[in-house]
Amino acid sequence: MQFQNNRCIFLFTLILVVSVGFTQAQTTKTITVFIDPGHGGGDPGNEARQEGMKDEKHLNLEIATKLGNYISERLTNTKVIYSRTTDAKISLDSRVERANKSGANYFISIHCNSNPNKAIFGTRTHIHSNKFSSSKKLANIIEQEFSTRAGRKSRGVMDARDRGYNLQALQYTKMPGVLVECGFMTNPTEEKFLNSELGQDYIASAIFRGFRAFLDEENIKVEDRSxxxxxxxxxxxxxxxxxxxxxxxxxxxxxxxxxxxxxxxxxxxxxxxxxxxxxxxxxxxxxxxxxxxxxxxxxxxxxxxxxxxxx
Ligand SMILES: [Zn+2]
Structure with a gap:
């Protein structure tokens, strides 16, 4: 019947308007990022190899702070929470619990790598599962930024299956998350890079740009303050x-x-x-x-x- 058809169109239009309105409302919501500088306090992580270089816990905190500053200064409607802002020891359980309770939308953990073979260098981003599409997308974009814009050797993205083991911070956090290994402290050249102000800026800004591009792709609109x-x-x-x-x-x-x-x-x-x-x-x-x-x-x-x- 003609009348019913019209009513159908009316309802369809109404649903469309409501759903568009909903999408717009979402664009202004605050995005919370939980940044986790690995190790701290009595747990130094990988120890410095060369004279005058810092232990992993310090490098992680410095890079994480730079990343957090980039995010809070350049992206509107974002809030940054850190697992630590000082040289404090925090258990993995506590990091996970805090991240989950914070209601954060994304989780980014910062680490630096080591290997018995000093020749090995480059970045790697870990996720829990390749089935987690947002985590995977974020990890891939970060690795891409590392190799194309920050001049790093990308060693790619790995999930628990590729690694053969779980990473607690990624396994138990509820939100999309990545654990970034910013380079190998056992490689003398890369250790110097990781300890330098410029090197840390390159690493932090690559992760930042990756995160920003990821938000764009996820269609979460953030203002351009570049x-x-x-x-x-x-x-x-x-x-x-x-x-x-x-x-x-x-x-x-x-x-x-x-x-x-x-x-x-x-x-x-x-x-x-x-x-x-x-x-x-x-x-x-x-x-x-x-x-x-x-x-x-x-x-x-x-x-x-x-x-x-x-x-
Ligand atoms: Zn570590």
């Missing part, structure tokens, strides 16, 4: 005293950035905008306030590459 606009008000070859009246009267935070090796290595910037037009307005205001050479710069992916956006 490009930040600031107004550069001054550059100098020597440090400038920010207590001077001309800065104080601005009533806005002036930040000093250092670009070693450049003639004007000290650069002074204000604002933190994600919209170029707003940054340009700020630039106009600062020019009126006496900084006639102020211009807008963009900082991409936190890498503080300044490039002149407007004159």
């Amino acid at each position: 490009t930040v606009y600031k107004v550069q008000i001054m550059a100098s070859s020597t440090p400038v005293n920010l207590k001077e009246n001309r800065f104080q009267k601005l009533d806005i935070r002036v930040e000093e950035y250092k670009f070693p090796g450049q003639t004007y290595q000290y650069r002074y910037m204000v604002g933190r905008e994600y919209d170029l037009d707003i940054a340009k307005k700020l630039m106009g205001k600062l020019r009126q306030e006496g900084f006639k050479d102020a211009f807008v710069v963009s900082l991409k992916d936190g890498e503080y590459k300044t490039n002149r956006v407007s004159r």
Whole structure:
């Protein structure tokens, strides 16, 4: 009957509207990430091999902290919880329990590897089961980032079957999770890399980019904060005293950035905008306030590459 057909279409439309509404509501929910720096306290993990190098527990904490900072600074609607933020010993049971009770959506454990064969190097990401599609996807993207963007040798993804044993942290946590082995401390070159600030930045940002790409693929929308606009008000070859009246009267935070090796290595910037037009307005205001050479710069992916956006 005609009437019933119409009612069918009406109901179908209603369901469609409701389901679209639901999807939109999901995009604004907070994503909680539980970051677990392996070992700690009396459990050092793998011990440092070379003079002046750190034990695994320290490397894990440093890399994990960098990763957590990237996530909380650059992705909106995300919350980071750590299993530890100090050199404390925490049992595997307790890590699992805390992660499960926290209601976290994802679990990322950070470790560094060892092998009797010093020649072995590279990264590996563990998951509990290849049947866990989200864990597997996240692990694959992280390994891909390691090899393509961070210049690491990826040793691939393994699940419990491939390994022949379980990893408690992955087996008992309820949410999609990965355990990342960031490199081999038994390989002298890789140990140095893992101990260096730059090396840790590469590792942490590769995991971060992998996680961000994973969220995009999972269709969980996160705001793009990769490009930040600031107004550069001054550059100098020597440090400038920010207590001077001309800065104080601005009533806005002036930040000093250092670009070693450049003639004007000290650069002074204000604002933190994600919209170029707003940054340009700020630039106009600062020019009126006496900084006639102020211009807008963009900082991409936190890498503080300044490039002149407007004159
Ligand atoms: Zn470990």
